[in-house]
Amino acid sequence: MEPFAGKRVVVTGAGRDFGRAVAVWLAREGAQVDLCARGEAAARRTGADIARYGGSARAYGCDLGDAAAIRAFAAALTADPAPLDILVLSAAPWLEGGLDDGADDAAIAAALAAGLTGQILLTRALLPALRRSAAPDIVAMVSVCGRPGFTASAAHPAFYAAKHGLSGFCEILGARLRPEGFRIIAAYPPDFTTPDPPGPPPGRDRRRAGPDRRGRVGEPPPRPAATPPLHPLRPPLRRPDAGGVRRG
Numbered sequence: 001m002e003p004f005a006g007k008r009v010v011v012t013g014a015g016r017d018f019g020r021a022v023a024v025w026l027a028r029e030g031a032q033v034d035l036c037a038r039g040e041a042a043a044r045r046t047g048a049d050i051a052r053y054g055g056s057a058r059a060y061g062c063d064l065g066d067a068a069a070i071r072a073f074a075a076a077l078t079a080d081p082a083p084l085d086i087l088v089l090s091a092a093p094w095l096e097g098g099l100d101d102g103a104d105d106a107a108i109a110a111a112l113a114a115g116l117t118g119q120i121l122l123t124r125a126l127l128p129a130l131r132r133s134a135a136p137d138i139v140a141m142v143s144v145c146g147r148p149g150f151t152a153s154a155a156h157p158a159f160y161a162a163k164h165g166l167s168g169f170c171e172i173l174g175a176r177l178r179p180e181g182f183r184i185i186a187a188y189p190p191d192f193t194t195p196d197p198p199g200p201p202p203g204r205d206r207r208r209a210g211p212d213r214r215g216r217v218g219e220p221p222p223r224p225a226a227t228p229p230l231h232p233l234r235p236p237l238r239r240p241d242a243g244g245v246r247r248g
Contacts, residue, residue: 027055
């Protein structure tokens with residue numbers, strides 16, 4: 001049984017890194033993926049990767065730092081009356097350095113706009129479609145920089161601020177949407193790189209090729225026979241306690 005088969009999923013930030021890895025993996029697991037990247041060309045490249053593996057995806061360009069672009073993207077998505085089952089918030093422009101070096105005003109504003117404000121605006125726009133799902137999930141790739149007390153990353157303070165804001169957004173969504181059956185999942189991965197290609201070549205067994213903790217899609221590491229494979233975004237078979245915030 002493929003738990004994502006027939007699910008409709010939206011993945012932001014799917015032009016590169018973890019968002020791209022998750023989009024490819026979910027499509028290979030049988031989901032219908034709608035994905036976006038800041039540049040349409042990058043989104044289409046991910047869509048082509050998904051097609052190469054036999055998956056199904058629709059690719060869009062959307063700068064989450066641009067409210068008008070978010071409205072246009074949401075309008076395109078909601079033109080399809082099918083329920084939205086999973087929203088994966090993975091877009092976040094990386095910014096590093098100290099507060100007074102490197103990044104200019106525009107870069108700092110963009111980090112906050114796309115890394116926080118845009119995520120909130122898109123989630124609000126897609127809530128009606130999520131509410132039509134029998135089991136809606138919102139998954140936010142927050143980053144370890146959103147953990148209280150964590151200071152070990154080279155990320156810029158604005159990046160830290162965006163991630164702490166996104167963590168708080170997940171916290172309040174979990175509290176307020178729980179009565180409606182929503183599940184809010186906040187993941188806090190460390191800094192990582194995502195190599196190409198995005199997975200094993202066609203013809204190899206890809207049934208359990210999920211993204212690893214560094215954002216790579218490929219063959220899973222060997223595990224003891226008695227231990228089930230790890231699927232970080234896979235929902236449980238039952239949902240007795242839907243809602244709330246589940247931290248990853």
